[in-house]
Amino acid sequence: MKYMEQGEFPVSRYLTAKAAAQKIPVTGTFELTSRCNFNCKMCYIHGMEDMDSLRKGELSVKEWLSIAEEAKKGGLLFLLLTGGEAMIRDDFMELYEALAQMGFRLVINTNGSLVTDEILDLFRRYPPGRINVSMYGASEETYGRLCGVRRRDRVAKAIQDLKALGISVRTTMTITPYNCEDMQAVYEFSRREGTLLEMTSYMFPPVRRDEGMQGENAARFSAAEAGRYMVEKECIALTPEQRHERAVKVTEHVKRMEEILSDPQREKPECGKGIICQAGRSSFWITWDGRMKICGLTSEPEADVRELGFAAAWEATHRAASQIRLPVECSSCARAELCRACAAMCQTETGHYDHRPQYVCDLSASMLEIYRREAERGSEV
Numbered sequence: 001m002k003y004m005e006q007g008e009f010p011v012s013r014y015l016t017a018k019a020a021a022q023k024i025p026v027t028g029t030f031e032l033t034s035r036c037n038f039n040c041k042m043c044y045i046h047g048m049e050d051m052d053s054l055r056k057g058e059l060s061v062k063e064w065l066s067i068a069e070e071a072k073k074g075g076l077l078f079l080l081l082t083g084g085e086a087m088i089r090d091d092f093m094e095l096y097e098a099l100a101q102m103g104f105r106l107v108i109n110t111n112g113s114l115v116t117d118e119i120l121d122l123f124r125r126y127p128p129g130r131i132n133v134s135m136y137g138a139s140e141e142t143y144g145r146l147c148g149v150r151r152r153d154r155v156a157k158a159i160q161d162l163k164a165l166g167i168s169v170r171t172t173m174t175i176t177p178y179n180c181e182d183m184q185a186v187y188e189f190s191r192r193e194g195t196l197l198e199m200t201s202y203m204f205p206p207v208r209r210d211e212g213m214q215g216e217n218a219a220r221f222s223a224a225e226a227g228r229y230m231v232e233k234e235c236i237a238l239t240p241e242q243r244h245e246r247a248v249k250v251t252e253h254v255k256r257m258e259e260i261l262s263d264p265q266r267e268k269p270e271c272g273k274g275i276i277c278q279a280g281r282s283s284f285w286i287t288w289d290g291r292m293k294i295c296g297l298t299s300e301p302e303a304d305v306r307e308l309g310f311a312a313a314w315e316a317t318h319r320a321a322s323q324i325r326l327p328v329e330c331s332s333c334a335r336a337e338l339c340r341a342c343a344a345m346c347q348t349e350t351g352h353y354d355h356r357p358q359y360v361c362d363l364s365a366s367m368l369e370i371y372r373r374e375a376e377r378g379s380e381v
């Protein structure tokens with residue numbers, strides 16, 4: 001959707017596409033910690049247990065900077081800092097400043113609750129390219145219910161402070177059964193404060209946090225409900241006429257695709273496509289304890305950066321990514337554009353990159369059903 005893509009620079013897209021063709025790791029994520037001061041029900045990484053030993057297992061500032069040096073030589077330009085909660089680290093400011101001085105375009109993911117005056121001052125001196133702030137609801141009650149802490153007002157104030165510095169802020173909302181009633185209010189907050197907005201009702205199974213949980217996530221909607229909220233999200237900024245227009249367009253597109261795909265002359269693919277996003281092609285993710293992955297949500301493949309060094313870890317990651325195949329069914333699916341199943345969804349839902357993720361299929365079927373009904377019904381205005 002257009003409003004989901006706000007803030008992505010065409011030049012970044014051009015560069016990442018070029019980089020993928022030349023195996024250059026132009027985009028990277030440093031997952032600085034798995035620790036967090038929140039305890040969200042749907043979190044894929046954070047566990048409250050034994051924070052001290054988690055902290056001890058984290059890469060040090062020195063290790064991160066040495067990786068960054070090597071990655072820069074390899075072509076890294078765009079760097080996302082994430083967690084857990086990145087700002088929970090005592091040395092966050094030291095690391096951020098050093099990375100900013102190295103010239104990367106930095107983006108930070110944060111829950112927004114630990115933005116202090118000192119951090120604002122740091123951002124004044126070294127402005128990040130963007131800060132993505134999770135907003136989990138519109139009231140302290142919702143925060144308490146979903147995140148276990150009542151920090152909504154603190155987060156809202158941080159967003160306002162960051163905006164006052166002229167920093168680009170994207171508000172991100174994961175819509176769950178615990179906060180879905182606040183969707184409209186978060187949208188209105190984002191409009192009022194002039195932030196970009198990203199919402200999703202699809203939640204990945206937390207396979208990294210709890211091994212063997214493929215397809216499970218107690219905090220997520222049924223696929224049908226997730227589809228319903230996905231449509232609400234896609235249409236949140238539309239007038240009733242625009243919403244109807246969208247419903248007609250989606251329905252017609254799927255119908256056209258069904259006709260094309262049912263053509264008996266059409267050659268059927270024997271195996272699925274390779275990875276379609278940049279994961280492992282021009283981008284990497286390094287976990288808090290030094291494992292390089294194609295994407296932060298997946299459980300494999302991974303390469304040990306401490307042992308191999310950045311360049312060899314990237315080589316191994318890129319090689320593994322190039323061998324991944326997505327489900328063959330997705331190559332001949334009329335709903336593919338609506339569904340947007342990615343490699344991480346397949347792997348976390350089924351344990352295999354080339355297996356069709358049933359939950360994701362059901363979610364997109366539910367979306368299509370809603371759009372079909374709305375297209376038939378017509379605009380209600």
Ligand code: SF4
Nearest residue numbers: 036038040043084111
């Ligand atoms: S704020 Fe993010 S990292 Fe922290 S518990 Fe919630 S989802 Fe996990």
Ligand code: SF4
Nearest residue numbers: 330333336339341361
């Ligand atoms: S996951 Fe299912 S609905 Fe989505 S593209 Fe693949 S086959 Fe189609």
